[in-house]
Amino acid sequence: MSDFNKRSRYWLGPGIDVPTRSEILPGLRPMRGLYAHVDAGEAAFVPTDEFMRATPLCRLDVLGDIAESVERTQQHAAVDYFRRLNQRRPDLPMNQRLAAFRRVCDEGGVVLPSNIEALVILDDQFSVARR
Numbered sequence: 001m002s003d004f005n006k007r008s009r010y011w012l013g014p015g016i017d018v019p020t021r022s023e024i025l026p027g028l029r030p031m032r033g034l035y036a037h038v039d040a041g042e043a044a045f046v047p048t049d050e051f052m053r054a055t056p057l058c059r060l061d062v063l064g065d066i067a068e069s070v071e072r073t074q075q076h077a078a079v080d081y082f083r084r085l086n087q088r089r090p091d092l093p094m095n096q097r098l099a100a101f102r103r104v105c106d107e108g109g110v111v112l113p114s115n116i117e118a119l120v121i122l123d124d125q126f127s128v129a130r131r
Contacts, residue, residue, distance in 0.1 A: 018072060033048050
C-alpha cells in the first residue's frame with residue numbers, strides 16, 4: 001500500500017477516512033488562518049495577507065485542495081455521528097434512521113455532506129459484511 005493510501009487511525013471503513021500526514025507533498029507548510037472553537041462547534045477561515053497576495057488561480061487551487069480535505073473529514077464525522085446515534089435503534093429500517101439523523105442534524109444546524117445517504121448506506125453494508 002502506498003503512503004498516499006495508508007489508513008489513518010480514524011479509519012471507519014472503505015472511503016470513510018480523514019487525510020493523513022503521508023498525503024502532504026514535499027514543500028507544503030502550515031498555513032495560518034483557520035480558527036475553531038471546538039466546544040461551540042464554530043469555525044472560520046480568515047486568509048492571511050500572504051495568501052491574498054498569491055494569484056487568483058493559485059488561491060483557487062489551494063482552496064480547492066483545502067475544501068477536498070475538509071470534505072473528506074466532514075464525511076468521516078457524519079458517518080461516525082450516524083453510527084453513534086444509531087447504536088440506540090439499529091433495528092429500525094434505514095429510511096427511518098436516516099430521517100431521524102437528518103432531523104437531529106437540522107435541529108442542531110449541522111450541515112451534512114450532500115452524499116450522506118450513499119455514505120451511510122455503504123458504511124452500513126460494509127459493517128454488516130464484516131460481522
